[in-house]
Amino acid sequence: MIITFEIPGTIWVESVNLVGDFNNWDRASLPFQRGRDGNWRVEVEMEPGCEYRFCYLLDGAHWRYDWHADKHVPNSDGGYDSVIVAKLAYPVHFILEQG
Numbered sequence: 001m002i003i004t005f006e007i008p009g010t011i012w013v014e015s016v017n018l019v020g021d022f023n024n025w026d027r028a029s030l031p032f033q034r035g036r037d038g039n040w041r042v043e044v045e046m047e048p049g050c051e052y053r054f055c056y057l058l059d060g061a062h063w064r065y066d067w068h069a070d071k072h073v074p075n076s077d078g079g080y081d082s083v084i085v086a087k088l089a090y091p092v093h094f095i096l097e098q099g
Contacts, residue, residue: 001086002043005056005066009038013058016040020054020081027057046086053081 005018016032022044023029032040046052053073056064065072069082 001046001048003046003084003086004041004043005032007032007040007056009034009040011040011058013040015059016042017057017060018042018044018054019057021052022046022054027060046084048086051083051085053083055081 007016017027018030018032019025019027030042030044032042034040051071053075054066054069056066058064063079065080066082070085071083072080073083075081
């Protein structure tokens, strides 16, 4: 199944990358693209029924988690990772809010 992650264009950044279990925490393999509406988006294929940890990497230096994720779990760096539970009836967007 395809999940679309979206970040509003009001976030002042030069680049956004999606980093998580699904790409072995590779900081460069899933860059967001800015759409015509100014919002940042990336699509990821995920196995239904699986849980995945993830974070957003802004400008290659600032880690952010998603307030709307299914779960939040502590990570080894003393922060938190977001968790998505991929399910068939899942809304197609995760959205990072400014704040």
